[in-house]
Amino acid sequence: MSPSAADPPAAGAEVVLEARAITKHFRVRRSLRVLAGGQRPVVHAVDDVSLRLRRGTVTAIVGESGSGKSTIARLLAQLYPTTSGELLLDGKTTRAKGGRAFRAYCRNVQMIFQDPFGSLNPVHTVRYHLTRALRIHGRGGRNQEELEQALTELLGRVHLTPAGRYLDVFPHELSGGQRQRVAIARAMAADPRVLLADEPVSMLDVSIRLGILNLLRDLKERLQLAILYITHDIASARYFADETMVMYAGRLVEGGASETVTQRPAHPYTQLLIASAPDPDRIAEGVAVTAAPPADPDAALPAALTGGVGDAHAVAEHEAAVVAEAEADSASPGEPPSLIDPPPGCRFHPRCPKAMERCRSELPPRFAIGDDQWAACWLYDGNPLAPEPDAEPARTGPARTGPEADAEPAAGTTGARAASTTSTGGEGTA
Amino acid sequence: MNGPVLEISGLNVDYGLGDAAVRAVRDIDLTLNRGEILGLAGESGSGKSTLAYAITRLLPPPGVITGGHVRYRPAEGGPADRNGDALKAGTGGAGVDILELGPEQLRAFRWQEISLVFQGAMNSLNPVHSVRSQLTDVLVAHRPEMSRAARNERAAELLSLVGIPADRLGSYPHQLSGGMRQRVMIAMALALEPEIVLLDEPTTALDVVMQRQILRQLVRLREELGFSVVFITHDISLLLEFSDRIAIMYGGRIVEQAAAKDIYRDARHPYSHGLLHSFPALHGPRRELTGIPGSPPDLKGMPTGCAFHPRCPKAIAPCSERVPALAPAGPGNRTVACWLHTEHRSGDS
Incomplete structure (x- = not known):
C-alpha cells in the first residue's frame, strides 16, 4: 500500500x-482544396x-x-x-x-x-x-x-x-x-x-x-x-x-520508473513539464515568482547555474531557468505542433532549447538511460553523456556543458535531495 | 502602494428568495490591499x-445580494480621479460602496476600476469579431474622446504588453491558440488600466506549461502597472506560488485567511490542512496521502455549526452547534474560523 x-x-x-x-x-474531412491537391490529410x-x-x-x-x-x-x-x-x-x-x-x-x-x-x-x-x-x-x-x-x-x-x-x-x-x-x-x-x-x-x-x-x-x-x-x-x-510515460504530440518521448522520470527527467519536454508544474515547495525555498520574475529570461540562467547555495534552492531556480529558456529560445512558446502536418524529425524540436541540426530531420528512436528509463531524444545517442544514475534532475542536458558542470552540487542521490527539500521546506529560507 | 483598495464586509449572497433560498456566500469579510495578489481557494x-460576481454586481438572477458592503477606495490621482466622474459623488476618504452604485455609475465603474477575466476565458471571445474590434470596443464605450487611430494604437500596445505581435490585431479568435486567446482576454482586462483585476479560474483550460507562462506574465504586468489581483482557483498549489495572501473558502464562508507562506507552513484550519495534503508533491519523499474523507457539502442542506465538521478529523463539541467566527489567530494578520483556535466566544448560529 x-x-x-x-x-x-x-x-x-x-x-x-x-x-x-x-x-x-x-x-x-475532405475540402475542395484537398481534392484538387489529390492528398487526403x-x-x-x-x-x-x-x-x-x-x-x-x-x-x-x-x-x-x-x-x-x-x-x-x-x-x-x-x-x-x-x-x-x-x-x-x-x-x-x-x-x-x-x-x-x-x-x-x-x-x-x-x-x-x-x-x-x-x-x-x-x-x-x-x-x-x-x-x-x-x-x-x-x-x-x-x-x-x-x-x-x-x-x-x-x-x-x-x-x-x-x-x-x-x-x-x-x-x-x-x-x-x-x-x-x-x-x-x-x-x-x-x-x-x-x-x-x-x-x-x-x-x-x-x-x-x-x-x-x-x-x-x-x-x-x-x-x-x-x-x-x-x-x-x-x-x-x-x-x-509505478511506471510513467510522457507523451508529446502523438508520440511517447520518455518512459521509465515514475520516480526516475519525475526526479531525473531526461527528455527536454519532460524537463519543461516538471519545471512548469505548480510546486508549493518553491515558495518555501524563496524563489517565489513574485520575488523574482525574470523580465529578461536570459538573466535567470547564469543565476541558476552559479547557484548551488542550497540544493533544493538551486533546483527550483534551475527549473525557473528551464522554463525561461524555453520561452526565450522558441518563437512560439508553449505551442504544440499541428498534428495534421507534424514537424519532421523530433516533434518537440521547434520548442526545444537543446535542438540540434539532426533533430530537425531525423526521428529519434528510444535510447536507454540506465536500467529503468528511456528517452526518444538525440541527446542520448550512444551516450557517454547520458545522466549518471545519480545525476541531478532537470540538468541532464549534455548539449550544454561547461559552466553547468562547475555549478553541479556534489550531492546527488535522489534520496539526499529529497531529504534536503523537506528540511528547507520546513524552515523556509525566504 | 499599501492600504486597502477593496474592503468587503458582511457580504451575503443568496440564490433564490424566501425560504427556498440557497445561501451561497455568507458573512464574508475580506480586504484586498493595493498591489497585492489575493488568492481565493x-x-x-x-x-x-x-463572490467574484457579487463584487462586480454581475450576479445573474436568481442571485441576490442580501447584505453587506463592498467598499472600493480608489488611489489618489488614480484612474478614478482622472475620469471616473460618476464615482466622485461618494468618494471621500471612505471610498464608494459598490453595492449602492446606480446603473450609470456602475457602468462607468466596471472595467474602469475592476475588470474580470472569466472562467473558460478561451471561449469568452466573440468568434465573429476580430481581436481589434473586441479590444477597441471597450475603448469606444469608456473613452469616447479617443480617435480611431489612438484606439488602434492602444490596442496594439495592449497586445504587445501580453506578448502577442501587433499584426495579430486583424485575426479572429479561431486563428489564435488557446494560450493566445487567454492573453487577449488579459489584455482586454487591462485596457482601461483598472485598479483591480479579478481572475476567475483563468488557466484551468490550459496545460501546465502555458499556465505558468501566462501567470508569470501577469505577475510581471502587475509589477509594471501596479494593479491588484484577486485570483480565484481550486488549485491551491498554484496559489501558494503566485499569490501574496490566500483566503480559503468552504461552504460559502472564509475559513482561513493568511499570507501564502503561513498557509503553506502552518495551516491552522483542518480544511486548509486537508486541502494542502490533497496535492501529491513532485519533489521530496513520497508519502501516503489521504485527501479529505467525505464530500463537499450541498448548499441546500448545509450541516449545522461549522460546515466542515462532518468531514473534520478534529471536530470537537461546539463544532456541530455553533458557527465559528473568523477571528485573529497569531501574528501576520492571519485569521481563522475554527473552534480549535478560538476561545469559546459567542458564535452566531
Whole structure:
C-alpha cells in the first residue's frame, strides 16, 4: 500500500496487455482544396506507440491536452480500430471488431471515463447500471439472491457502504466522488484484468481526488489489476503510478520508473513539464515568482547555474531557468505542433532549447538511460553523456556543458535531495 | 502602494428568495490591499465565483445580494480621479460602496476600476469579431474622446504588453491558440488600466506549461502597472506560488485567511490542512496521502455549526452547534474560523 521510492516498475510481472507500435490517424474531412491537391490529410493522433501493461502495476501516460493520450486509451479498449500496429492480450494478437469477440475482450479490459456526470445514465439507478454490467458479463448469478450479493460485494469494493443506501439512488443524488466510485464499480463488474482510467480524477473536487486514486491502488493490489492511468498531472503520476510515460504530440518521448522520470527527467519536454508544474515547495525555498520574475529570461540562467547555495534552492531556480529558456529560445512558446502536418524529425524540436541540426530531420528512436528509463531524444545517442544514475534532475542536458558542470552540487542521490527539500521546506529560507 | 483598495464586509449572497433560498456566500469579510495578489481557494460550490460576481454586481438572477458592503477606495490621482466622474459623488476618504452604485455609475465603474477575466476565458471571445474590434470596443464605450487611430494604437500596445505581435490585431479568435486567446482576454482586462483585476479560474483550460507562462506574465504586468489581483482557483498549489495572501473558502464562508507562506507552513484550519495534503508533491519523499474523507457539502442542506465538521478529523463539541467566527489567530494578520483556535466566544448560529 505504501509507495516506496525504490519500487521498480515490477519488470518481472506478467504482461497482460501489450501494444506494439500502434498508430492512429484520423482522416480530416475532405475540402475542395484537398481534392484538387489529390492528398487526403490525416491527423496523426497517435504514432508508433508501444507499451506494456503488467499485472499489479499502474502505468501512467502524462501529456498535455491534444497529445493523444485519451486516443491511446480508446485504442487499447478497441473502441477505435488502429491504423496500424498490434494489440496483444496475454501475448496473443487480438482484433475485436464487434460482437462476441469484442465482448470477450471487454471482459478483460474495462475503461473508466473522465466525467462521472456524463458516464452514468441520469434516468437509471445505481442498481440498474451495475446489474446490467453484471448480466452482460455473465456474473449476475442465477437468482435474485445471488445478484443482490454480487451488487453488495461490488459496492463494498469501491467503499460505498452500506450498499443498501446507494443501490436505489439516481446519479444526481450522489456527489462527484461517489459517482466516480459507481463508475469504477461498473467497470469491476466484468471482473477485468486491465483497467484503463482516462483522467479518472480531473473532474472531481481536489479534496476527494486522492480518495479515488487510493481506491484504485487498493484494487490494483488486491486484485492484481493492470491499470493504465492517463493524466495531465505529472505529480499525481508520481504518486500513483509505478511506471510513467510522457507523451508529446502523438508520440511517447520518455518512459521509465515514475520516480526516475519525475526526479531525473531526461527528455527536454519532460524537463519543461516538471519545471512548469505548480510546486508549493518553491515558495518555501524563496524563489517565489513574485520575488523574482525574470523580465529578461536570459538573466535567470547564469543565476541558476552559479547557484548551488542550497540544493533544493538551486533546483527550483534551475527549473525557473528551464522554463525561461524555453520561452526565450522558441518563437512560439508553449505551442504544440499541428498534428495534421507534424514537424519532421523530433516533434518537440521547434520548442526545444537543446535542438540540434539532426533533430530537425531525423526521428529519434528510444535510447536507454540506465536500467529503468528511456528517452526518444538525440541527446542520448550512444551516450557517454547520458545522466549518471545519480545525476541531478532537470540538468541532464549534455548539449550544454561547461559552466553547468562547475555549478553541479556534489550531492546527488535522489534520496539526499529529497531529504534536503523537506528540511528547507520546513524552515523556509525566504 | 499599501492600504486597502477593496474592503468587503458582511457580504451575503443568496440564490433564490424566501425560504427556498440557497445561501451561497455568507458573512464574508475580506480586504484586498493595493498591489497585492489575493488568492481565493475553494472547491466547487464553495462560493468563490459567486463572490467574484457579487463584487462586480454581475450576479445573474436568481442571485441576490442580501447584505453587506463592498467598499472600493480608489488611489489618489488614480484612474478614478482622472475620469471616473460618476464615482466622485461618494468618494471621500471612505471610498464608494459598490453595492449602492446606480446603473450609470456602475457602468462607468466596471472595467474602469475592476475588470474580470472569466472562467473558460478561451471561449469568452466573440468568434465573429476580430481581436481589434473586441479590444477597441471597450475603448469606444469608456473613452469616447479617443480617435480611431489612438484606439488602434492602444490596442496594439495592449497586445504587445501580453506578448502577442501587433499584426495579430486583424485575426479572429479561431486563428489564435488557446494560450493566445487567454492573453487577449488579459489584455482586454487591462485596457482601461483598472485598479483591480479579478481572475476567475483563468488557466484551468490550459496545460501546465502555458499556465505558468501566462501567470508569470501577469505577475510581471502587475509589477509594471501596479494593479491588484484577486485570483480565484481550486488549485491551491498554484496559489501558494503566485499569490501574496490566500483566503480559503468552504461552504460559502472564509475559513482561513493568511499570507501564502503561513498557509503553506502552518495551516491552522483542518480544511486548509486537508486541502494542502490533497496535492501529491513532485519533489521530496513520497508519502501516503489521504485527501479529505467525505464530500463537499450541498448548499441546500448545509450541516449545522461549522460546515466542515462532518468531514473534520478534529471536530470537537461546539463544532456541530455553533458557527465559528473568523477571528485573529497569531501574528501576520492571519485569521481563522475554527473552534480549535478560538476561545469559546459567542458564535452566531
